[in-house]
Amino acid sequence: MPLDPPTMLTLSIALAAAAALYLAVEWRSIREPSLLFWSAGFATITVGSTLALLRSNGFVLIGIWFANGLLVTAHFLFLLGVARFTQTRLSRAWYLIFVLWLALLLLPDGPQWSKVMLVANSLLVAAATLKGSFLLRPHGKSLSVGAVQLRYVLLLHGLFYVAKALTVVIPGTLIDLAAFKGEIIQISLVEGAMAIMLIALSMTGTERYRREQQIARLAERDPLTALYNRRALEKRAPRLLAEVSPERRGALLLIDIDNFKLVNDLYGHTAGDRLLIALSEMIRSQLPRNALAARLGGDEFVMLLSNVSTERIVELGNALREQFLASASETFPTPAAVTLSIGASLFDTPPASLTALIEQGDAALYESKRGGRNRIRLTGLTTPG
Secondary structure, three states, rough: OOOOOHHHHHHHHHHHHHHHHHHHHHHHHOOOHHHHHHHHHHHHHHHHHHHHHHOOOOOOOOHHHHHHHHHHHHHHHHHHHHHOOOOHHHHHHHHHHHHHHHHHHHHOOOHHHHHHHHHHHHHHHHHHHHHHHHHHHOOOOOHHHHHHHHHHHHHHHHHHHHHHHHHHHHOOOOOOOOOOOOOOHHHHHHHHHHHHHHHHHHOOOOHHHHHHHHHHHOOOOOOOOOEEHHHHHHHHHHHHHHOOOOOOOOOEEEEEEEEEEHHHHHHHHHHHHHHHHHHHHHHHHHOOOOOOEEEEOOOEEEEEOOOOOOHHHHHHHHHHHHHHHHEEEEHOOOOOOEEEEEEEEEOOOOOOOOOHHHHHHHHHHHHHHHHHOOOOOEOOOOOOO
């Protein structure tokens, strides 16, 4: 079967329709709005290509420039999808594309009309496409493979339309689109569909990659406090512990709330959750740079630090205790004070394991509670660092 324009246009209709359906199905599982914009763009290309194909076969249902308008619309939808994907707000000026297109349709018909319309069509498509490529620049962060592919596909696609506009304005190349019975538009739609097919594959992969990254991050976080959970702490601790030396001492603080049950009994579990969230925010505010904090479970939290001294650990622990006592006593008064007990383990060589280190902190925490609660107890190195 010869690959003449009608045949290629038929193939583009099939590809665009398949891409629209594919992205719509992907959206049902990924639920990213950008996929809906891209799916709508492909659906628009399908409609425009179908109208152009019917026109080339003698079924003049609507003017040829309507198909061009759909082509511009499709690329604008792709731009909206990229903007949603990159969480960028487009200027309202971009919505003037359609106003400009309608104004061009009102121009008087003449020997230059087709040429002006083709240049305008090409530049509007190029503008939306190149803007999408620009939005996908790294912004200081590495892009996924799919996003990089999309960026360059959009760039090349936009440059194609820029070149197309330039060739039209070269003297002696006046094109009467009506005389060509829409073949120029058909070829443009085919080129667009072929290029955007790569976009469909690239962006679906990119959305899936980002969703997987989000799921991985959520799996590492405690759902209530948003601190790391124990699994994430165990994953990240080895790098921090490997940096420990006599010159860069490390410390683990095990933090437990005293009389936490009173808050739950008197004010309900929602109040208890609020107290846990408040403590997590205090820990986060006191956490030194390059340190780790996690919720081990219940009302037990842990902080893992490096390059600290005994004085700094005592200072940090006392600051947490005082801040928490003031907040808890004001928000949830109880017969017995709701306070913090802290067990700290200091070390100058990497421990055998994080579990062993937590056990040392647990022993110090037990001593803190046995000594009357609302205090910090240190084990390991106790001389000033």
